Amino acid sequence: MKDANTLIEYGQTIDAQTMVTPPDATELELEPGHPGEGDEGYIRRRKELFALCRKHRLERLGPPMIAYTPEETRIWREVSPKLDELHIKHASQIYLKAKRELAITRDEIPQLKHLSDRVQRETNVHLVPAEGALPYRTFYEYIGERGFPVTQFIRHGSHPEFTPEPDMIHDCLGHVPPLMNRDYAELLTLVGKAVSTTANGYQVLALSGLRWFSIEFGLMEEAGETKVFGAGILSSTGEIPYSLHSPEVTRRPFVTDVVINTDYDPSRMQDNLFVAPSLPFLRRELEGLVRRFGIPVL
Ligand SMILES: [Fe+2]
Numbered sequence: 001m002k003d004a005n006t007l008i009e010y011g012q013t014i015d016a017q018t019m020v021t022p023p024d025a026t027e028l029e030l031e032p033g034h035p036g037e038g039d040e041g042y043i044r045r046r047k048e049l050f051a052l053c054r055k056h057r058l059e060r061l062g063p064p065m066i067a068y069t070p071e072e073t074r075i076w077r078e079v080s081p082k083l084d085e086l087h088i089k090h091a092s093q094i095y096l097k098a099k100r101e102l103a104i105t106r107d108e109i110p111q112l113k114h115l116s117d118r119v120q121r122e123t124n125v126h127l128v129p130a131e132g133a134l135p136y137r138t139f140y141e142y143i144g145e146r147g148f149p150v151t152q153f154i155r156h157g158s159h160p161e162f163t164p165e166p167d168m169i170h171d172c173l174g175h176v177p178p179l180m181n182r183d184y185a186e187l188l189t190l191v192g193k194a195v196s197t198t199a200n201g202y203q204v205l206a207l208s209g210l211r212w213f214s215i216e217f218g219l220m221e222e223a224g225e226t227k228v229f230g231a232g233i234l235s236s237t238g239e240i241p242y243s244l245h246s247p248e249v250t251r252r253p254f255v256t257d258v259v260i261n262t263d264y265d266p267s268r269m270q271d272n273l274f275v276a277p278s279l280p281f282l283r284r285e286l287e288g289l290v291r292r293f294g295i296p297v298l
Helices: 014-022 041-057 070-090 093-101 112-123 136-144 168-175 184-199 201-216 241-243 279-293
Strands: 007-009 012-014 126-130 147-151 219-222 225-228 250-253 272-276
Touching: 007 201, 012 279, 014 201, 041 126, 070 093, 070 136, 070 168, 070 241, 112 126, 112 184, 136 147, 136 184, 136 201, 147 168, 184 201, 201 272, 201 279, 225 241, 272 279
Parallel strands: 126 147, 219 272, 250 272
Antiparallel strands: 007 012, 219 225
């Protein structure tokens, strides 16, 4: 169990202060064992996109238009049709409706700029170009201002179905579509405001846990069926069937006090999932938690 004095994340004790004063990574770093390690061309491209997206983020220029390479397009064309077929069968209606409206295709990598304009018209949320995964507090500060950080690089071609970090396939095919839904946009904005307002590391971690088990790895009940809702599941061809059908996965009803005290390991397929009854339910639960924590954002 987490408590206010000992914070555990990914099985390790962490410093509560890093939750509220985030470090800033100014250069590209691939984690050890990354599939692109040792591939000079890939690293050069990643560094180029890192610098471009970081500049656009820090100078608030909006997403840059990117000329994607044939190799990047090849990876998109390999992964996105497989995901699309799984989405049609297993994704929540909230997601499927929005994906159609955004006209994300299997053939071309979408430009974030265009997606951002469309989402902004619908729910007043815009996309922020991100050079990579941002530290918690920085990430949530953007979200609280109705900006969703999105990467613009693509995973390494040697493992098209796997990425150790959020990439454009994860972000565009997982996170962006539901931003077209008003309840979802408000839920996310409130998480962002709450996390960037509190100075309490336990509360940051708890709110982040709520986000993890809903927006990132949530399942949802829909007309008597369990559907996939979380972006982390929706962007993985292996994880969609695993989450719904594997006997190794525990699927429990979404109970906020249980969810916020549950740790997880982001480096592997998730075997501990929660099923929410609806999006308005999640929104009410979040509002209740924010009130209970006494964070003055409602
Ligand atoms: Fe994500």
